[in-house]
Amino acid sequence: MTEIIYRSQRLEVRRVAAGDGRRQVVTFDSYHEPHGLDRPGFGEAFFQTEGITAVHVMTHGNDWFQYPEMPSLLTLIRQACAGAERLLSYGSSMGGYAALRFAGEIGAHAALALSPQYSLDPRKAPFETRWAAARRRIRFLKSLDGAILRGPRMILAYDSALEADRCHAELLASEAEMVLLPLPHAGHPVGGFLNDSRLLRPLVLTTLEGSFDEHRFRRAAHARRTRSPHWLANLAERQPAWRGRCSVALAQRAVAIAPDYPSLHDVLARRFAAAGRYDEAIEAHRRAITIDPVIDYHWSFSKTLHAAGDVAAALSVAEHMQQLAPSGPGYHAWAARLREAQGDLPGTLADLRKALRHDRTNRGYRFQVRRLSWQLRLARWRRLLLGR
Numbered sequence: 571m572t573e574i575i576y577r578s579q580r581l582e583v584r585r586v587a588a589g590d591g592r593r594q595v596v597t598f599d600s601y602h603e604p605h606g607l608d609r610p611g612f613g614e615a616f617f618q619t620e621g622i623t624a625v626h627v628m629t630h631g632n633d634w635f636q637y638p639e640m641p642s643l644l645t646l647i648r649q650a651c652a653g654a655e656r657l658l659s660y661g662s663s664m665g666g667y668a669a670l671r672f673a674g675e676i677g678a679h680a681a682l683a684l685s686p687q688y689s690l691d692p693r694k695a696p697f698e699t700r701w702a703a704a705r706r707r708i709r710f711l712k713s714l715d716g717a718i719l720r721g722p723r724m725i726l727a728y729d730s731a732l733e734a735d736r737c738h739a740e741l742l743a744s745e746a747e748m749v750l751l752p753l754p755h756a757g758h759p760v761g762g763f764l765n766d767s768r769l770l771r772p773l774v775l776t777t778l779e780g781s782f783d784e785h786r787f788r789r790a791a792h793a794r795r796t797r798s799p800h801w802l803a804n805l806a807e808r809q810p811a812w813r814g815r816c817s818v819a820l821a822q823r824a825v826a827i828a829p830d831y832p833s834l835h836d837v838l839a840r841r842f843a844a845a846g847r848y849d850e851a852i853e854a855h856r857r858a859i860t861i862d863p864v865i866d867y868h869w870s871f872s873k874t875l876h877a878a879g880d881v882a883a884a885l886s887v888a889e890h891m892q893q894l895a896p897s898g899p900g901y902h903a904w905a906a907r908l909r910e911a912q913g914d915l916p917g918t919l920a921d922l923r924k925a926l927r928h929d930r931t932n933r934g935y936r937f938q939v940r941r942l943s944w945q946l947r948l949a950r951w952r953r954l955l956l957g958r
Contacts, residue, residue, distance in 0.1 A: 575650055582607045582628040589621030594654035596676055598661035598668035603865050604895040612665055616780025619725045634690050635668045636708050644675040658778040662759045681724045682777045687761035688741035689715055692898040697737045701898050703929040718746040725777050727751040727760050749784055757804040766798035799824035814845040832861035836870050848878035865894045881911050899929035915946055
């Protein structure tokens with residue numbers, strides 16, 4: 571049974587009841603494209619199967635929960651979960667940021683974060699270069715992006731071979747006592763690796779129950795890593811350029827182990843493309859999109875088509891991306907680049923203006939809009955002069 575606890579244009583809190591309610595979980599939304607609220611909560615099917623009541627905090631956009639109404643919303647969640655004997659705060663990446671930061675506010679007994687950020691604020695995390703448009707757009711609130719409340723037991727799993735994720739983990743651990751679980755080459759986020767290794771379920775359940783054994787988990791993660799297709803795929807992506815054949819072989823092995831995982835086909839496609847094997851790359855991209863037509867796989871596909879010299883096909887895919895996520899500035903900027911390669915300057919300018927509309931502080935977009943505007947005006951003046 572699903573109950574809507576709170577709903578606004580930006581946020582929705584829904585409770586999915588299961589079991590006797592003594593064990594409950596509050597999950598926080600991960601980064602998602604396209605924007606909206608019409609999708610399952612994080613881990614929703616899993617918690618239903620396990621007989622655990624889950625409260626899912628959903629966001630329309632990707633603002634790292636920097637909303638003025640969050641404090642009152644967290645109080646509402648605390649009240650809604652007051653009857654739980656054990657309460658877990660849980661999330662991945664953007665959701666992991668919230669799971670740690672808000673665990674104390676909701677009265678959680680424990681918090682589990684997979685690949686979280688300490689902050690996205692450029693002043694606090696200058697090493698972070700991902701989600702650039704969000705970093706420029708978001709107004710970080712001191713009441714939400716401040717110190718982490720101590721109290722709940724906090725467990726943080728992350729890829730220690732990714733510099734940004736390692737830096738986030740170190741900052742988090744310096745502010746509050748945490749159990750750090752470094753998982754080199756597990757990727758961002760580490761959930762795929764944990765699921766491959768059959769460690770995600772016991773990690774979540776033992777953290778919820780308060781019986782997590784760190785040393786046992788570390789031994790199992792190390793022993794099982796080479797059987798994880800996500801670990802192999804991440805290792806493939808991190809090979810130097812001169813080890814192209816090894817990179818492709820690792821990605822092929824990952825796909826052979828788990829052929830139904832679209833992300834692995836996407837990795838293989840990009841490894842083929844990096845090796846200049848474009849026909850094989852295009853085929854692998856199409857397999858990934860057939861399994862799950864998410865926008866990230868379309869973007870990879872468009873870039874491979876461009877690298878292969880088929881700008882028209884790359885643009886066709888980019889136009890589909892613009893339809894899937896009209897508020898994504900990077901997709902409009904990519905389409906603009908492809909239109910300019912075809913000589914369509916009015917179309918390029920139109921796409922750049924869309925990009926700038928959704929990322930108003932991007933100086934690169936602003937400069938390109940001005941450059942093309944002047945270029946088109948000069949061309950118009952030349953035509954008028956020649957017409958005379």
